[in-house]
Amino acid sequence: MDEILDGLTQIDCDILVIGGGTAGPMAALKAKRKNPKANVVLLDKANVKRSGAISMGMDGLNNSVIPGYATPEQYTKEITIANDGICDQAAVYRYAQECYGIIQELDEFGIRFQKDENGEYDVKKVHHIGTYVLPMPNGDTVKKALYRQLRKARINIINRYMATRLLTGEGRVAGAICVNTRSAEFLVVRAKAVIMGLGAAGRLGLPTSGYLYGTYENASNSGEGYAMAYHAGAGLANLECYQINPLIKDYNGPACAYVAGPMGGYTANAKGERFIECDYWSGQMMQEFYDELQGGKGPVYLKLNHLAEETVAEIERVLHIVERPTRGHFHQGRGTDYRKQMIEMHISEIGFCSGHSASGVFVDEHARTTIPGLYAAGDMANVPHNYMLGAFTNGAFAGLDAADFIADVDFASFDQGEVDAERTRVLAPTKRDDGIPPNQIEYKTRRLVNDYLQPPKVTAKMELAQKRFEEVREDMDQGMYVRDSHELMRALEASSILDCADMAAAASLYRTESRWGLYHNRVEFERDNDNWFCHTILTKGDDGKPAHRKQDVKPYVVEIAEDEKDAYDKQRVSATVAAE
Amino acid sequence: MPLAQTSTTVPVVVNDDLCIADKGCTVCVDVCPLDVLRIVETDDGGKTAYMKYDECWYCMPCEADCPTGAVTVNLPYLLK
Ligand SMILES: Cc1cc2nc3c(=O)[nH]c(=O)nc-3n(C[C@H](O)[C@H](O)[C@H](O)COP(=O)(O)OP(=O)(O)OC[C@H]3O[C@@H](n4cnc5c(N)ncnc54)[C@H](O)[C@@H]3O)c2cc1C
Numbered sequence: 001m002d003e004i005l006d007g008l009t010q011i012d013c014d015i016l017v018i019g020g021g022t023a024g025p026m027a028a029l030k031a032k033r034k035n036p037k038a039n040v041v042l043l044d045k046a047n048v049k050r051s052g053a054i055s056m057g058m059d060g061l062n063n064s065v066i067p068g069y070a071t072p073e074q075y076t077k078e079i080t081i082a083n084d085g086i087c088d089q090a091a092v093y094r095y096a097q098e099c100y101g102i103i104q105e106l107d108e109f110g111i112r113f114q115k116d117e118n119g120e121y122d123v124k125k126v127h128h129i130g131t132y133v134l135p136m137p138n139g140d141t142v143k144k145a146l147y148r149q150l151r152k153a154r155i156n157i158i159n160r161y162m163a164t165r166l167l168t169g170e171g172r173v174a175g176a177i178c179v180n181t182r183s184a185e186f187l188v189v190r191a192k193a194v195i196m197g198l199g200a201a202g203r204l205g206l207p208t209s210g211y212l213y214g215t216y217e218n219a220s221n222s223g224e225g226y227a228m229a230y231h232a233g234a235g236l237a238n239l240e241c242y243q244i245n246p247l248i249k250d251y252n253g254p255a256c257a258y259v260a261g262p263m264g265g266y267t268a269n270a271k272g273e274r275f276i277e278c279d280y281w282s283g284q285m286m287q288e289f290y291d292e293l294q295g296g297k298g299p300v301y302l303k304l305n306h307l308a309e310e311t312v313a314e315i316e317r318v319l320h321i322v323e324r325p326t327r328g329h330f331h332q333g334r335g336t337d338y339r340k341q342m343i344e345m346h347i348s349e350i351g352f353c354s355g356h357s358a359s360g361v362f363v364d365e366h367a368r369t370t371i372p373g374l375y376a377a378g379d380m381a382n383v384p385h386n387y388m389l390g391a392f393t394n395g396a397f398a399g400l401d402a403a404d405f406i407a408d409v410d411f412a413s414f415d416q417g418e419v420d421a422e423r424t425r426v427l428a429p430t431k432r433d434d435g436i437p438p439n440q441i442e443y444k445t446r447r448l449v450n451d452y453l454q455p456p457k458v459t460a461k462m463e464l465a466q467k468r469f470e471e472v473r474e475d476m477d478q479g480m481y482v483r484d485s486h487e488l489m490r491a492l493e494a495s496s497i498l499d500c501a502d503m504a505a506a507a508s509l510y511r512t513e514s515r516w517g518l519y520h521n522r523v524e525f526e527r528d529n530d531n532w533f534c535h536t537i538l539t540k541g542d543d544g545k546p547a548h549r550k551q552d553v554k555p556y557v558v559e560i561a562e563d564e565k566d567a568y569d570k571q572r573v574s575a576t577v578a579a580e
Numbered sequence: 581m582p583l584a585q586t587s588t589t590v591p592v593v594v595n596d597d598l599c600i601a602d603k604g605c606t607v608c609v610d611v612c613p614l615d616v617l618r619i620v621e622t623d624d625g626g627k628t629a630y631m632k633y634d635e636c637w638y639c640m641p642c643e644a645d646c647p648t649g650a651v652t653v654n655l656p657y658l659l660k
């Protein structure tokens with residue numbers, strides 16, 4: 001294993017789904033069920049059995065719209081406000097209408113959701129306004145249940161192939177180029193439609209631990225989705241709206257206010273005082289978090305030590321076995337106990353992820369990108385505040401639409417030269433005798449991201465970043481060196497990470513206003529609704545560098561009253577609640 | 581410019597007395613999302629899984645899915 005082999009195979013399928021994490025499997029299932037004759041291929045860099053953000057399971061659905069608790073109108077309104085108004089509501093509204101059906105389907109797969117004594121879903125309030133969080137008592141089974149369905153539906157699964165570039169022709173998608181991560185052999189997949197569910201760009205910023213893989217996101221999500229969409233000419237929206245999360249310091253996993261909040265836990269400053277009203281992740285909330293840290297009142301903590309023993313035990317049971325099961329080991333190693341002390345939190349590295357923000361490959365309410373036949377869903381598509389149920393539901397939309405799309409088309413022809421060029425690019429680091437290993441290219445890129453791109457954003461710093469990224473790119477193109485196919489995978493990831501870093505800098509410089517709290521806090525510019533109440537769309541320009549344009553926010557489906565618009569701006573508690 | 585040999589302590593350890601890689605098991609290698617585990621021959625001619633690349637998300641499928649309980653996931657030293 002791991003030697004570099006020379007080989008290229010070509011296969012054909014009707015629908016190629018790239019990324020078998022959360023959105024991808026649901027897209028594949030829906031497409032296959034709608035058109036059982038279609039040849040659906042699900043391809044992943046890892047092993048679909050245990051890949052993606054939900055690899056070990058999930059604590060609950062963060063954004064479920066359940067009749068009796070919330071209406072699609074309320075949800076659409078809340079997400080629009082949480083996202084500072086920049087939101088094409090059609091996609092959010094359709095999600096809100098149809099996600100309940102997906103919950104019922106997941107239920108049939110054997111994934112249980114918490115119910116109260118009357119057998120009703122036991123939904124919790126975490127958001128600023130509405131009630132949407134639904135715990136999953138057997139959340140550790142979610143990936144297994146999904147995998148069973150994939151086998152049952154006879155989806156063709158290809159593991160350990162990393163997609164590196166999309167193929168296009170005749171003005172639409174034509175397939176993808178993939179590389180085996182254990183042999184460096186190429187697989188060219190011709191497809192009539194391609195659905196991307198490659199997750200977040202989780203390895204963009206460097207965690208403060210300095211460990212390249214100690215990221216908040218699953219570290220196998222290194223931004224290829226964004227890079228591939230970019231190089232294929234698709235539009236990417238609002239990339240300046242970074243994802244930044246409040247996490248357990250060093251461990252870098254979610255503090256899980258969503259689990260602990262409804263049970264009485266909260267985010268506190270060094271004095272044990274609550275300083276934010278609502279622990280739901282938003283840019284405005286992160287700005288308050290940042291201000292508390294910078295204002296001399298930090299560190300910031302997760303506070304549970306005022307809760308009853310049974311409550312703490314229950315929180316531990318959920319947090320230490322499901323989503324990030326090493327969390328218990330971490331606290332044990334540190335000698336920290338929720339009962340005795342508060343747990344130190346901090347601000348995560350930056351990344352792209354629509355899960356909790358608004359950036360990503362631009363899609364409409366059918367998960368269609370700007371390239372015909374190409375779809376995107378989940379963390380990499382720009383439907384805001386997607387989370388797990390958003391990935392499932394929008395993945396379903398993509399699968400359903402793609403099943404229709406392929407009915408009327410044949411394979412698009414593409415230029416064979418694209419495949420040759422990609423082979424040359426991919427294999428270049430294998431042709432040298434020595435040089436710079438990918439981990440150093442990656443470390444340097446990500447360290448520069450931290451130094452110059454992390455908010456508060458400063459123009460001169462971001463321009464410096466662009467200059468330094470160019471130097472790193474030169475080093476990467478001319479001198480990167482790998483010894484085996486595993487290192488080659490890391491080299492290709494380093495290249496996606498650098499593409500994402502370039503996009504992050506360019507998008508942040510383009511929007512000359514501040515918006516989304518900390519996510520796009522540009523210190524030299526105020527919020528400017530007159531000029532910037534719009535999406536920004538980034539594409540690959542003719543010069544091979546990011547190009548930008550503004551795009552109108554579509555007229556709202558659900559109106560928002562003037563006095564509701566700033567609900568998420570009021571995050572700081574007015575009179576500080578004293579510590580118990 | 582030859583590459584240096586910088587050592588690093590890895591977070592995932594395999595108890596080779598429990599590991600049944602010589603019977604053909606590759607479960608942990610198969611499931612790891614970061615693809616950092618491999619099988620190697622031991623000094624006594626047997627086989628065992630081990631962590632070849634220090635690139636771990638401390639996520640735990642390797643430990644959870646190992647049929648014999650041979651794998652222990654510790655936290656990477658830099659963040660523990
Ligand atoms: C620690 C953590 C906790 C969370 N907690 C919750 C929660 O409690 N509730 C909730 O609702 N949401 C939660 N979320 C968010 C939710 O898990 C994600 O929004 C959702 O799973 C994203 O799905 P996805 O399909 O976009 O990405 P993923 O599920 O991550 O899938 C991406 C897939 O793409 C594959 N891939 C990547 N690059 C390539 C490539 N080049 N070629 C081929 N394949 C590739 C990966 O291997 C992976 O399988 C959490 C996320 C994290 C990280």
Ligand code: SF4
Pocket residue numbers: 594598599600601605606607608609628629645646647648649650651
């Ligand atoms: S899963 Fe367990 S038994 Fe199997 S190879 Fe890995 S360590 Fe050995």
Ligand code: SF4
Pocket residue numbers: 592611612613614615616617635636637638639640641642643653
């Ligand atoms: S903890 Fe996760 S990343 Fe680390 S070796 Fe195990 S499966 Fe792989």
